[in-house]
Amino acid sequence: MYNMSSRYFIIPYIIIQAFYSSYLMAQTQSKNCNEKSFSSILQEAEGGNVSAQINVGEMYGLGRGIYPDRNRMLHWYKKAAVTGNVEAKLILARKYIELEDYDQAIIWLNQAVDLGDPTAKSLLAIMYLLEQGVIKNPKRALSLYKEAANENELLSLVNLGLIYEEGEIVPKDDNQAQSFFNKAKMLAKERNDANSQLILAYIHEKYGDKEQTLSSYYKAAELGSADAEYYIANAYIFGIGTSKNEEQAIYWYNKSAKHGNKSAQFELVKMHYFYKNYKQAYFWLSVLAANISEDDKLGNELSYYRGRILGRMTEDTIISIDKSVIDYFEKWSDCNNNNPSN
Secondary structure, three states: OOOOOOOOOOOOHHHHHHHHHHHHOOOOOOOOOOOOOHHHHHHHHHOOOHHHHHHHHHHHHHOOOOOOOHHHHHHHHHHHHOOOOHHHHHHHHHHHHHOOOHHHHHHHHHHHHHOOOHHHHHHHHHHHHHOOOOOOOHHHHHHHHHHHHOOOOHHHHHHHHHHHHHOOOOOOOHHHHHHHHHHHHHHHHHOOOHHHHHHHHHHHHHOOOHHHHHHHHHHHHHOOOHHHHHHHHHHHHHOOOOOOOHHHHHHHHHHHHHOOOHHHHHHHHHHHHHOOOHHHHHHHHHHHHHOOOOOOOHHHHHHHHHHHHHOOOOHHHHHHHHHHHHHHHHHOOOOOOOOOOO
16 A cells, blocks of 8 residues: 655644645636636736736646746746736745745745735745744744734734744743634634635644544635645545545545646655556656756655656657646646546
8 A cells, every 4th residue: 555654734833824825826726717728818918917917927837728937937927016916926925935036035025015915924924934035033023923913814813823832932822822723713714715724724633623624625625725635635545534545545636736736746656656557657747847946855856756667668658648748738727627648
């Protein structure tokens, strides 16, 4: 049986912002699929439509109707961001964080903060805690969290709860911590969006309610979260909140992978390699490789699998799968995202 070694669910407050990747990186699956072609959206973007510019940036970033291109992705996000669009500024900052270009990330986060955006304040607080692009400043981080929390920003409410619970930045205060957790939980239940359900899942997991944790992830998945789909797959691998079921795990990894989750794509590489399904392993390895930068930490691990997979396939098979990867990106659609190569 396949053995997955990565951790499940437990997430410290300094990196819980990953729950917002679906919003910031526009990686959610729309309930109303977008039938417009890449060329038609690009034409709108070139005409100055900011929403279309963000959409084109996403399409270049994830390979939606076009082969992934990091430089063009950044170009279109920047075009939208310089118009003053706060969503584009947040997405751009998040991309620079992923690329570990923290100086650029800070520039765009500060611009979004200047526009009063509470999510930007929460993310900037994390940068001050991690000393990424700025000098470490827990007091400034705490101030930003409180400002955002006053606007009912869920991430900040949860992180403040953890800060008061841990007692490192402020004196330990379990009552204050519980107050922040309770408020975050109440607001998350009221909001019918994927990110709120992810936050709710984290709170349920924190208090050991595995079934409610999984239930919240299912709700987030229904609302389009690739992160939630990945966590559901993990639950089936580990048997947390449900019985172990590798068939279901692969199903959910596939859904998450097709929605752009790199961790899910990598799990599919490893699982298919383990079960000697080298065609599928190479397919997802190639998809993942197209979506990461040259200095990505996954690079070395992908090289390890690439060397072992290529030696088990003919040259004709490799060429055929390479073509199927290009077709996968160019023909991908929210309306018809069928399973990739067999």
